[in-house]
Amino acid sequence: MSSIISLVMSLILKVAPGATTEIIAQIVPILVQLVPILVQEYKDLLPVVQNIIAALKDNSEITQEQWDALDALNQQYDAEFLAALQAAKAEDAELDAADAAAAVAKPAT
């Protein structure tokens, strides 16, 4: 756990606004070390971190393949987000209605 935190803190210290590209390039090895941790515990973030690593490592332009993959990922994440949002709002509305009904039914003291 402490090694993970020290890795992350190293990254945070390097990403201060105004950092040069050389400094940012030093972030890449840190992110690479985080990958196995993400695989194990935060796998939902793995694709985006891998994408960021690729963009920082490679000085060439982003390929059409990379853009297509990101677009597909965005579609997936959007669908999941919207579904979760609607379900959460519906649950909240149901609970609010139940609370209101209970308050009405409660005899006045």
Added chain:
Amino acid sequence: MANLKQILRVMMTGLFVATAGASLGGCQTWDQFTTSVKTTIDVIGGTKVSGAKAYIALNVFAGIETSTTKFLKLPACAPTSTVICRPRGAAAEIEGPFTTAIAARNQLRAWMKANPDATVADIGLYNALTAATNALAPILSKYGISTGS
């Protein structure tokens, strides 16, 4: 574990701030860029940013979005909740800012697809995405939205 999740969230936000701030800072930041040989972080002619920079910003937002989805899937809090839960009203509060950010992201991607040279992105649309993403920070902080399950 809760502190690690917060740190990872800060990391993602910090990485985004670094890439955004690196081109939107003051004279010292601009001088650093003009001497840089890398094109990853680059403002082109004052009206464009490199495609790689837009790519990174889009991925950072995707990370925030999927983390927020996990939070939304938590059960709603009850007075007797003993497990991690989602405060009532959080979903409604999240909806507006995320709708704005998703729209900004879509506009940026639409511009890049519509323009023949997809190696650059319009800086105005890029800035709109960064602003919309930054606006999410208080909400993420308020609800302690973590990066793990």
